[in-house]
Amino acid sequence: MLNHLGQKIRELREKQNLLLRQVAAKLEVDTALMSKIERGERNASKQQVIDIAKILKAKEDELLTLWLADKLESAVGDENHLASDALNILKKNLKK
């Protein structure tokens, strides 16, 4: 289940009966790009996520967390078998 952010955005957008086109306009990007972001074909920039949160009246940190999770997932790539150990190393360092 890739692409947490896009799914969330789509869910929020549809719940508010907004068109892709409308959100894209507010974000000032092409509708095609917005479509790609929702489907996870393209990554949103951090600033775009912040702007989208505002447009969709969502909590900025909630969307940014999903955005980060997606980034991490693509960093893991197909190394799932190593990921668990790597995450443990990571966690240790986060504490600081």
Added chain:
Amino acid sequence: MLNHLGQKIRELREKQNLLLRQVAAKLEVDTALMSKIERGERNASKQQVIDIAKILKAKEDELLTLWLADKLESAVGDENHLASDALNILKKNLKK
């Protein structure tokens, strides 16, 4: 404490009394690049990590895990405050 892989490589190399230049030669890269890899100024490619493991008689998966941890760390960037939640999302998906 960034750069787990580079530190490990240097440790292994020094323990075997090998020169940067020698390892670089076996890897078929410039000594300067090898230096950067050890200091974390440049990332090694996956293939390079595999080759280095062989050259330094280390366990391939051990080095790859450090390599992945470094990748993840740089993906987190300066979003430490979101990382913990993002990692939890990640973990859930790794189970599959």
Added chain:
DNA sequence: GTTTGACTTGTCAAATTGTGTCAAATGTAG
């Protein structure tokens, strides 16, 4: 103090990857 050898640093061109747009295609409701 000069030389030597190990390592580091800065800079560069080439290659790769990322970005947003456009036009065309697809899907879907009326």
Added chain:
DNA sequence: CTACATTTGACACAATTTGACAAGTCAAAC
């Protein structure tokens, strides 16, 4: 069929990454 929303693929352009080279630092030997 028409109209409109969304998706897809191709593209130009920008940004980043890559590895090499040359010049630099540093310490120990002489």
